[in-house]
Amino acid sequence: MAKFTIPVSSRRLYKLLGLFAIAIITIVIIVKGTDITSSLSGPIDGKSDYVQGSKKANAPKKARTKYDDKYKYVKYSIPEYKGEKVRATFVTLARNKDLNGLRETIKSFEDRFNSKFQYDWIFLNDSEFNDDFKVTMTALISGEVKFGIIPKEHWSFPSWIDQDRAADTRKEMKDIIYGDSISYRNMCRFESGFFWRHPLLDEYEYYWRVEPDTKLYCDVDYDIFRFMKDNDKKYGFTISIHEYRATIPTLWDTTVEFINLHPEYVAENNMLDFVSNDDGMSYNLCHFWSNFEIASLDFWRSDAYRDYFDYLDHAGGFFYERWGDAPVHSIAAALFLNRTQVHHFDDLGYYHGPFHQCPTDEKIRLANRCDCDPNRDFTWRGYSCGKKYYKVNNLAKPKNWADYSK
Ligand SMILES: Nc1nc2c(ncn2[C@@H]2O[C@H](COP(=O)(O)OP(=O)(O)O)[C@@H](O)[C@H]2O)c(=O)[nH]1
Ligand SMILES: *[C@@H]1O[C@H](CO)[C@@H](O)[C@H](O)[C@H]1NC(C)=O
Numbered sequence: 382m383a384k385f386t387i388p389v390s391s392r393r394l395y396k397l398l399g400l401f402a403i404a405i406i407t408i409v410i411i412v413k414g415t416d417i418t419s420s421l422s423g424p425i426d427g428k429s430d431y432v433q434g435s436k437k438a439n440a441p442k443k444a445r446t447k448y449d450d451k452y453k454y455v456k457y458s459i460p461e462y463k464g465e466k467v468r469a470t471f472v473t474l475a476r477n478k479d480l481n482g483l484r485e486t487i488k489s490f491e492d493r494f495n496s497k498f499q500y501d502w503i504f505l506n507d508s509e510f511n512d513d514f515k516v517t518m519t520a521l522i523s524g525e526v527k528f529g530i531i532p533k534e535h536w537s538f539p540s541w542i543d544q545d546r547a548a549d550t551r552k553e554m555k556d557i558i559y560g561d562s563i564s565y566r567n568m569c570r571f572e573s574g575f576f577w578r579h580p581l582l583d584e585y586e587y588y589w590r591v592e593p594d595t596k597l598y599c600d601v602d603y604d605i606f607r608f609m610k611d612n613d614k615k616y617g618f619t620i621s622i623h624e625y626r627a628t629i630p631t632l633w634d635t636t637v638e639f640i641n642l643h644p645e646y647v648a649e650n651n652m653l654d655f656v657s658n659d660d661g662m663s664y665n666l667c668h669f670w671s672n673f674e675i676a677s678l679d680f681w682r683s684d685a686y687r688d689y690f691d692y693l694d695h696a697g698g699f700f701y702e703r704w705g706d707a708p709v710h711s712i713a714a715a716l717f718l719n720r721t722q723v724h725h726f727d728d729l730g731y732y733h734g735p736f737h738q739c740p741t742d743e744k745i746r747l748a749n750r751c752d753c754d755p756n757r758d759f760t761w762r763g764y765s766c767g768k769k770y771y772k773v774n775n776l777a778k779p780k781n782w783a784d785y786s787k
């Protein structure tokens with residue numbers, strides 16, 4: 382019997398020890414838990430300190446330094462910009478129904494770039510944003526988030542537009558993508574002439590335009606706005622493409638009329654050869670795909686662009702045809718900028734349905750941890766204007782570009 386009592390009491394002892402251990406673990410978890418909550422409330426309350434400190438941005442990645450010499454090309458061509466932050470912001474035009482498409486998009490832009498630099502993000506809509514939208518976006522974004530409403534006169538027919546003629550156009554164009562849409566036309570006119578006039582953008586010098594359902598495929602470890610500013614870049618793009626001719630039948634002729642009135646606005650070292658194959662006689666339909674833009678707000682604020690937009694707006698093509706903001710922005714950039722002020726971000730991976738930019742240069746792709754398939758890259762394909770852009774600017778294409786051109 383005595384032999385039995387010992388194991389029983391030791392079982393009790395084990396039980397007691399077990400309970401004691403569980404109690405300790407529970408206490409540790411509770412204490413840790415409050416630690417986590419209090420450390421979370423720090424950055425949220427003191428967000429501005431956190432943003433200015435930008436400490437994360439300056440910490441080099443361990444894995445990266447190990448392979449520094451192997452990826453020398455990348456290091457050499459893309460210096461890491463760690464200087465002072467630029468007055469820059471993201472800008473997204475959106476609707477309630479874009480919330481789902483925006484969640485993943487924002488996550489990829491934050492993970493790949495913005496969590497390291499904490500730039501602000503502005504959302505614009507033609508009516509008030511609801512709370513679900515605001516709360517979700519604010520939680521996902523590391524910088525300050527601002528919501529703005531578009532003034533009615535920036536999102537409607539201007540007084541001089543003939544409503545019957547505009548309605549006829551929408552009927553005639555019903556078989557062309559967005560051809561029958563009023564809201565799409567308002568959107569194109571807004572993105573051409575008004576987003577940069579919104580008071581929320583006044584304090585900024587540069588912006589990065591982001592649309593719902595897009596994605597960033599590669600790490601961006603340098604301050605891309607700093608890069609723009611330090612190198613006097615005014616317009617940066619990823620994908621370029623040919624426009625549907627039916628949407629812009631008179632855009633070029635209207636542009637030529639404007640240039641004849643204002644030859645002083647045309648830059649000396651311009652990029653006319655990117656948008657015209659016959660020295661300005663006609664438009665070759667090439668444009669930068671404006672759903673992605675990293676650009677200077679001061680460029681749109683310039684007299685040249687303001688007067689150009691005004692001229693186009695009075696000509697009525699946003700409603701009598703279906704002029705897109707992409708060809709309007711691109712033609713302006715090609716004519717009013719020194720060609721050295723336009724930049725192709727060949728180091729970025731980007732998706733907006735149905736096209737991808739995925740760096741075909743393996744060194745770039747691996748160094749920047751791109752999660753895209755280069756076989757889907759659009760840059761060197763026939764319908765793209767990438768080859769044209771590289772040719773007219775005397776830029777070297779990646780060695781293997783032809784493997785991704787068919
Ligand atoms: N607020 C608002 N945004 C719009 C409207 N139409 C388009 N957008 C936004 O404008 C951008 C371009 O529209 P999208 O449908 O993506 O056109 P696509 O990229 O040319 O096919 C996106 O950011 C949309 O969220 C609209 O009627 N209201
Ligand atoms: C944006 O405006 C539209 C009306 O134009 C409205 O239906 C929608 O709810 C607004 N979006 C958000 C997120 O509030």
Ligand SMILES: *[C@@H]1O[C@H](CO)[C@@H](O)[C@H](O)[C@H]1NC(C)=O
Pocket residue numbers: 613649650719720721
């Ligand atoms: C265009 O920019 C480049 C680089 O900044 C400069 O060397 C060149 O002089 C400029 N050309 C003109 C015509 O302004």
Ligand SMILES: [Mg+2]
Pocket residue numbers: 592593672733
């Ligand atoms: Mg889109």
